[in-house]
Amino acid sequence: xxxxxxxxxxxxxxxxxxxxxxxxxxxxxxxxxxxxxxxxxxxxxxxxxxxxxxxxxxxxxxxxxxxxxxxxxxxxxxxxxxxxxxxxxxxxxxxxxxxxxxxxxxxxxxxxxxxxxxxxxxxxxxxxxxxxxxxxxxxxxxxxxxxxxxxxxxxxxxxxxxxxxxxxxxxxxxxxxxxxxxxxxxxxxxxxxxxxxxxxxxxxxxxxxxxxxxxxxxxxxxxxxxxxxxxxxxxxxxxxxxxxxxxxxxxxxxxxxxxxxxxxxxxxxxxxxxxxxxxxxxxxxxxxxxxxxxxxxxxxxxxxxxxxxxxxxxxxxxxxxxxxxxxxxxxxxxxxxxxxxxxxxxxxxxxxxxxxxxxxxxxxxxxxxxxxxxxxxxxxxxxxxxxxxxxxxxxxxxxxxxxxxxxxxxxxxxxxxxxxxxxxx
Numbered sequence: 463x464x465x466x467x468x469x470x471x472x473x474x475x476x477x478x479x480x481x482x483x484x485x486x487x488x489x490x491x492x493x494x495x496x497x498x499x500x501x502x503x504x505x506x507x508x509x510x511x512x513x514x515x516x517x518x519x520x521x522x523x524x525x526x527x528x529x530x531x532x533x534x535x536x537x538x539x540x541x542x543x544x545x546x547x548x549x550x551x552x553x554x555x556x557x558x559x560x561x562x563x564x565x566x567x568x569x570x571x572x573x574x575x576x577x578x579x580x581x582x583x584x585x586x587x588x589x590x591x592x593x594x595x596x597x598x599x600x601x602x603x604x605x606x607x608x609x610x611x612x613x614x615x616x617x618x619x620x621x622x623x624x625x626x627x628x629x630x631x632x633x634x635x636x637x638x639x640x641x642x643x644x645x646x647x648x649x650x651x652x653x654x655x656x657x658x659x660x661x662x663x664x665x666x667x668x669x670x671x672x673x674x675x676x677x678x679x680x681x682x683x684x685x686x687x688x689x690x691x692x693x694x695x696x697x698x699x700x701x702x703x704x705x706x707x708x709x710x711x712x713x714x715x716x717x718x719x720x721x722x723x724x725x726x727x728x729x730x731x732x733x734x735x736x737x738x739x740x741x742x743x744x745x746x747x748x749x750x751x752x753x754x755x756x757x758x759x760x761x762x763x764x765x766x767x768x769x770x771x772x773x774x775x776x777x778x779x780x781x782x783x784x785x786x787x788x789x790x791x792x793x794x795x796x797x798x799x800x801x802x803x804x805x806x807x808x809x810x811x812x813x814x815x816x817x818x819x820x821x822x823x824x825x826x827x828x829x830x831x832x833x834x835x836x837x838x839x840x841x842x843x844x845x846x847x848x849x850x851x852x853x854x855x856x857x858x859x860x861x862x863x864x865x866x867x868x869x870x871x872x873x874x875x876x877x878x879x880x881x882x883x884x885x886x887x
Contacts, residue, residue: 463637463640463641463884463885464884464885465882465883465884465885466882466883466885467881467882467883468480468880468881468882468883470482471880471881474626474628475626476601476605476626476628476879477601477879478879478881479628479879479880480630480880480883482631483628483629483630483880484628484629485626485627485628485629486626486627486629487623487624487625487626487627488582488593488622488623488624488625488626488627489622489623489624491584491585491587491588491593491627491629492582492583492584492585492588492593492622492623493582493583493585494580494581494582494583494619494622494623495542495543495575495580495581495583496542496543496554496575496577496579496580496581496619497512497540497542497543497544497574497575497576497577497579497581498540498543498576498577499512499532499576499577500532500533500536504530504531504532504576505530505531505532505533506530506531507531508531508532508533508534509531509534509570509571509572510531510532510533510534510536510537510570510572510573510574511526511529511530511531511545511569511570511572511573511574512529512530512531512532512573512574512575512576513529513545513551513573513574513575513576513579514530514575514576514578514579515553515555515556515557515558515559515561515578515579516528516558517529518551518553518558518561518562518563518579519561519563520561521649521653522562522563522564522594522598522646523563523566524551524563524565526569526570529569529570530576532574534572537572537574540574542581543574543575543576543581544572544573544574545565545568545573545574545575545581546565547565547566547567547568548564548565548590548591549564549565549581549582549583549590550562550563550564550565550581550582550583550584550590550593550594550597551563551564551565551575551579551580551581551582552579552580552582552597552622553578553579553580554578554579554580554616554617554618554622555578555612555615555616555617556578556615556616557615559606559610559615559616559617560603560606560607560615560617562594562597562598562602563594564590564591564594580619580622582597582622587629587632588627588629588635589632589635589636589639591635591639591643592630592635592636592638592639593627595638595639595642595874595878596627596628596878597625598874599874599875599878600875601628601878601879602625602627605625605626606621606622606625609621609622609624609625628878628879628880630880631886633886634883634884634886637884637886638877638878638884641873641877641884642870642873642874642877645866645869645870645873646870648866649863649866649867649870652859652862652863652866653863655859656856656859656860656863659852659855659856659859660856662852663849663852663853663856666848666849666852667802667805667806667849668806670845670848670849671802671803671806671835671845672686672687672688673688673689674688674689674692674837674841674845675841675844675845677689677690677691679691683833683835684833685833685834685835688835689837691837692835692836692837693835693836694833694834694835694836695794695833695834695835695836696830696831696832696833697788697829697830697831697832697833697834698829698830698831700790700791700794700795700834700836701788701789701790701791701830702789702790702791703755703787703788703789704786704787704788704826704829704830705749705786705787705826706760706783706785706786706787706826707721707749707757707780707781707782707783707784707785707786707787708720708739708741708745708749708780708781708782708783709782709783710739710741710783711739712737712738712739712782713737713738713739713740714736714737714738715738716737716738716739716740717738717739717740717741718738718739718740718741718746718778718779718780719735719737719738719777719778719779719780720735720737720738720739720779720780720781720782721735721751721757721773721779721780721781721782721785722737722781722782722784722785723759723762723766723769723782723784723785724736725771726757726759726769726770726771726785727771728771728853728856729770729771729772729801729802729805729853730771730772730774730853731751731757731771731772731773731774731775731779732771733775735779737782739780741780746778746780749780749781750778750779750780751773751775751779751780751781751787752773752789753773753774753775754772754773754774754789754797754798755772755773755787755788755789755797756770756771756772756773756787756788756789756790756797756800756801756804757770757771757772757773757781757785757786757787757788758770758785758786758787758788758804758824758829759784759785760784760785760786760823760824760825760826760829761784761821761822761823761824762784762821762822763820763821763822764812764815764817764820764821764822765812767811767812767815767822767823767824768804768808768811768812768815768824769808770801770804770805770808771801772797772798772801786826786829788800788829793839794836794839795834795836795839795842796839796842796843796846798843798846798849798850799837799842799843799845799846800834802845802846802849803834803835804834807832807834811824811832812824814828814829814832
């Protein structure tokens with residue numbers, strides 16, 4: 463495909479576009495439908511999928527897992543809201559208002575949207591794929607957000623119809639969507655590699671953290687069946703440090719980056735820091751993180767308590783009060799092995815939490831009572847090395863996905879406004 467930079471541009475309410483492109487209100491080129499659910503709400507099982515806002519992800523896809531259903535007879539009675547291949551779905555109210563997807567496949571032969579989702583279809587002159595990418599882009603999303611109603615957002619049919627969209631010739635629309643679809647296919651392939659690697663890692667962790675490497679004899683213990691020559695120890699007996707984090711005002715700027723729960727991702731502390739603190743030297747020394755320290759999220763929503771991450775970053779970081787720092791004795795537990803075991807045991811650890819309304823808590827006293835396996839240090843390190851190698855593979859693939867998403871965003875911004883154009887002849 464040949465590209466060229468467009469220089470003959472005109473000003474419009476949504477920016478500069480080619481002089482030979484149109485700009486129009488969506489209402490001139492779309493049909494809009496919405497759906498509903500049967501009396502009594504959606505079903506947990508069935509053959510007719512009921513797609514709601516929770517089933518549309520951040521990448522423009524439909525999540526078919528955890529699907530809800532409607533009765534077959536109710537589906538037959540619907541005058542609108544039935545989903546077809548190529549339809550554009552847009553969340554019209556609720557917490558995910560504005561999320562948009564295009565129906566690339568149907569896991570179920572029959573599907574309909576519920577009352578929280580619009581089906582949007584392009585009429586003659588507007589391709590559904592082009593419509594999807596425009597609504598997904600910043601140009602569509604900004605316009606959707608400026609039309610929100612209510613406390614948590616929501617848009618009505620008329621709001622959607624007043625959104626302005628660029629309108630290239632049909633052949634150019636087709637070329638633009640082909641380019642963006644090719645990038646999306648690469649992102650999807652990367653997603654599939656990530657998902658497969660995550661499944662392999664999960665199975666491997668189950669195997670290595672309960673059966674070890676090369677063991678033939680096993681025993682039953684309070685933490686389950688483990689190799690006969692492994693010990694079971696109280697966490698408190700194998701820690702050098704078990705310390706609550708800093709309770710201090712945080713700022714957008716400051717001398718020291720402070721780690722919070724949001725920076726514990728996939729078993730690691732990530733460097734995308736948003737909060738900082740200023741500390742005196744003594745306080746900084748007491749709370750400065752060292753490589754190999756493990757951070758445990760002790761209080762939050764019940765499904766977030768127990769999130770764990772190992773600190774492997776360079777630089778001067780401290781940690782916040784909702785976290786507990788764990789530092790194992792180096793002759794007793796390898797910090798990576800302990801981190802992987804705590805991540806593997808998150809569901810069991812959450813059962814220890816005390817609960818109050820929507821908050822759960824695991825204090826340091828109870829955390830120290832947690833029982834963990836203790837292979838030899840040499841075996842711990844071998845197990846940690848194997849699991850860590852999968853994490854390195856996942857890191858590479860996630861970085862590749864992030865790079866593709868940046869490319870897509872940049873290409874989308876240029877193509878949808880015609881600043882870079884595709885030769886169609």
